[in-house]
Amino acid sequence: MSQIPLVLYQGAVLGAIYALMALGFTLIYGSLRFLNLSLGSLFTLGAYVAWVVSAGIGLPPLVGLVVAFVLVGIVGAGIHEVAVRPLVGRPGWEIATIISTLAVGIVIQQLIQIVWGPRNQGMPDLMSGSARVGPVLVVQYQRVAVVVVAVAVMAALWWLLTRTRHGLAIRAVAQNRDAALLGGVSANRIFLLVMALGSGLAAVSGVLLSTVMVSLNPTVGLAYALRGLVVTLFGGLGSITGTLWAAFIIGLFESFVAVYFGEGWKLPALFVFLIVVLVVRPSGLAGVSAEERT
Amino acid sequence: MSAPTASADAAPRPRSTILDLPLLVLGLLVAIAAPLLLHTSYWVRILILICIFAIVNQAWNLIMGYAGIWSFAQLALFVLGGYTTALLALHRDWPLWAGTLAGAVVATLASLVIGIPSLRLKGAYVFLLTLAFHEIFRNIFILDTDQRIGGQYGVQRFGKFDFGGDSAVERLTRVYYVALLLLVVVSAVIWKIIHSPMGLAFRSLRDSEAYALSRGVPEYRVKLLVYAISAFFTGLAGAFYANYLGSISPLNLDIGILMNQLAMIVIGGWGTFFGPIIGTVVVRLADEQLRDFDALRPLVFGLALLLSVLFLPQGIAKPLSDLKDRAAWWVEDRVGKPH
Numbered sequence: 001m002s003q004i005p006l007v008l009y010q011g012a013v014l015g016a017i018y019a020l021m022a023l024g025f026t027l028i029y030g031s032l033r034f035l036n037l038s039l040g041s042l043f044t045l046g047a048y049v050a051w052v053v054s055a056g057i058g059l060p061p062l063v064g065l066v067v068a069f070v071l072v073g074i075v076g077a078g079i080h081e082v083a084v085r086p087l088v089g090r091p092g093w094e095i096a097t098i099i100s101t102l103a104v105g106i107v108i109q110q111l112i113q114i115v116w117g118p119r120n121q122g123m124p125d126l127m128s129g130s131a132r133v134g135p136v137l138v139v140q141y142q143r144v145a146v147v148v149v150a151v152a153v154m155a156a157l158w159w160l161l162t163r164t165r166h167g168l169a170i171r172a173v174a175q176n177r178d179a180a181l182l183g184g185v186s187a188n189r190i191f192l193l194v195m196a197l198g199s200g201l202a203a204v205s206g207v208l209l210s211t212v213m214v215s216l217n218p219t220v221g222l223a224y225a226l227r228g229l230v231v232t233l234f235g236g237l238g239s240i241t242g243t244l245w246a247a248f249i250i251g252l253f254e255s256f257v258a259v260y261f262g263e264g265w266k267l268p269a270l271f272v273f274l275i276v277v278l279v280v281r282p283s284g285l286a287g288v289s290a291e292e293r294t
Numbered sequence: 295m296s297a298p299t300a301s302a303d304a305a306p307r308p309r310s311t312i313l314d315l316p317l318l319v320l321g322l323l324v325a326i327a328a329p330l331l332l333h334t335s336y337w338v339r340i341l342i343l344i345c346i347f348a349i350v351n352q353a354w355n356l357i358m359g360y361a362g363i364w365s366f367a368q369l370a371l372f373v374l375g376g377y378t379t380a381l382l383a384l385h386r387d388w389p390l391w392a393g394t395l396a397g398a399v400v401a402t403l404a405s406l407v408i409g410i411p412s413l414r415l416k417g418a419y420v421f422l423l424t425l426a427f428h429e430i431f432r433n434i435f436i437l438d439t440d441q442r443i444g445g446q447y448g449v450q451r452f453g454k455f456d457f458g459g460d461s462a463v464e465r466l467t468r469v470y471y472v473a474l475l476l477l478v479v480v481s482a483v484i485w486k487i488i489h490s491p492m493g494l495a496f497r498s499l500r501d502s503e504a505y506a507l508s509r510g511v512p513e514y515r516v517k518l519l520v521y522a523i524s525a526f527f528t529g530l531a532g533a534f535y536a537n538y539l540g541s542i543s544p545l546n547l548d549i550g551i552l553m554n555q556l557a558m559i560v561i562g563g564w565g566t567f568f569g570p571i572i573g574t575v576v577v578r579l580a581d582e583q584l585r586d587f588d589a590l591r592p593l594v595f596g597l598a599l600l601l602s603v604l605f606l607p608q609g610i611a612k613p614l615s616d617l618k619d620r621a622a623w624w625v626e627d628r629v630g631k632p633h
Contacts (some may be wrong), residue, residue, distance in 0.1 A: 029418075034418075035418050035421070035422075057460060064400065074550060083600060087603070087604070093420065094417055095364050095417075096603050098364075098418070098421060098561060099556065099599065099603050100603040100604065101602055102556075103594075103596045103597070103599035103603065106553060106592055106593075106596030106599070107593060107596040107600065109592075110589075110590075110592050110593035111593070114593070115590065129400055219314065220607075223365060226425070226429065229422055230422075233419065233422055237418070264436075264437050265437065267429060267433055268429070268430050268433040271429050271430045271433075272430065274422075274423070275411055275427075278415065278423055282414070282415055282419065292486055
């Protein structure tokens with residue numbers, strides 16, 4: 001029982017980071033109806049870009065975060081042009097885009113490894129110091145800063161989606177693509193924007209996670225892409241509020257398993273959880289049926 | 295150049311089957327002669343692996359290419375077959391041939407465990423759920439901390455296939471012929487399944503689900519059945535692999551190996567019958583050529599995978615089959631149609 005504050009604290013940190021990652025998947029699935037599996041590598045790429053900016057050039061980590069968001073966003077738009085757009089509409093394009101983005105992800109991961117080497121790297125802290133709260137819990141300011149940044153990014157995203165015309169267009173395309181096109185929305189511009197946004201979110205998520213984890217290496221993105229996918233499915237593919245709930249529930253679940261059963265059981269427990277969810281409620285939290293989503 | 299070609303485009307010439315049998319026989323002869331021509335342990339080992347992975351890919355293509363089930367639990371079933379035979383031989387002293395059959399049966403049972411929740415779902419969900427099963431299997435094997443199933447080092451020293459032979463090459467050559475026989479039998483059975491009424495049912499589900507359902511195809515049952523059949527062959531190949539190497543470990547579930555396997559069927563051409571075999575040969579040989587450039591291997595395969603999806607959606611099987619059609623027409627024009 002005494003461990004509960006620790007579970008809540010770690011769960012909140014993980015949840016905030018997973019939410020960013022999963023929002024990338026869900027935004028892209030929501031409007032383009034495909035899974036962008038290159039996000040795992042873009043997550044790593046973002047972390048490396050921020051690492052170069054902050055540890056290499058010596059600028060503040062927050063500048064690195066912004067640079068990573070922008071650069072990786074551009075890369076994401078490029079991936080859309082090269083590996084996604086030529087396939088959309090072909091017979092079997094859903095699985096073809098899964099494979100092509102997976103292939104892009106492998107290529108990016110390998111390029112990262114060639115450029116920066118396979119060794120672990122340490123990301124500079126956003127903040128240092130910690131405070132003891134209660135008997136078991138030591139709150140690191142670093143982790144608090146991560147949650148604050150993640151929440152700020154989500155607030156900005158919420159503002160973009162609900163208060164701007166671009167956001168309106170994105171939501172229109174997500175709700176009904178054909179109707180949005182009839183209404184004069186330029187589909188390809190929206191797709192590019194969504195791919196860039198989703199990729200940028202994955203990058204931010206990568207930067208934040210690598211500041212709280214011990215090390216950064218070229219293969220780190222894969223495990224987190226899988227978690228992002230689990231969160232996305234649990235939330236209901238394409239639903240943004242569902243994704244946010246799912247991220248924090250899964251963050252809590254994971255920190256619960258880690259504290260009570262050990263770190264190694266996090267992933268298997270998570271996947272068993274996913275299977276149970278998909279059997280009991282295939283549509284995820286948000287309640288849109290899988291039939292409609294295909 | 296001025297001759298009108300529109301009429302030829304409007305009614306494409308029907309495919310000719312005149313070369314099918316000769317090419318099949320030729321392919322078999324090459325496969326039989328290969329270990330005699332490349333008579334070193336190094337090459338025969340490569341040939342054995344090609345046969346084993348070709349079986350895995352044929353089974354994967356049956357569900358991915360023909361039945362439209364995007365299952366990524368293929369390697370999990372493969373490794374499960376391997377563990378079954380290894381543990382039965384180690385702890386229960388089962389003979390390896392019986393273990394091989396048991397591996398296939400256990401993989402079939404496991405495919406029901408995976409298939410029952412997964413196959414009611416569609417598209418991207420199937421992909422993710424089966425990938426989740428892959429990760430669960432991998433973690434169960436790795437997290438076995440009390441070493442009952444070997445932990446991350448897997449199971450070794452439970453015996454190896456031995457079909458006799460005087461020298462190392464000779465022994466390997468015999469294993470190769472057994473593997474080749476297995477590949478031929480599995481391919482023939484898969485061919486029969488694809489062209490059976492059930493094959494028609496799952497191909498129609500892939501191509502036009504609404505129509506297939508309206509004609510009364512029991513979707514869930516058909517998918518579960520073809521999934522189980524594919525798993526049987528996959529488990530068989532996995533058990534054969536473990537018995538041939540004398541070891542099996544969670545390393546076989548590495549994501550890089552899954553990607554390699556995917557590259558084989560995508561580059562070879564999924565949804566085509568010989569594509570997975572061609573892809574296995576090509577990717578495996580390319581892999582050997584790149585042995586000296588270890589860091590570049592995944593990069594090369596990633597690029598090849600991307601280019602193949604973009605420009606050769608049916609893999610290299612498509613241009614090869616076009617070439618075969620032209621050759622067959624040429625022969626037909628010379629010797630006349632067979633009756």
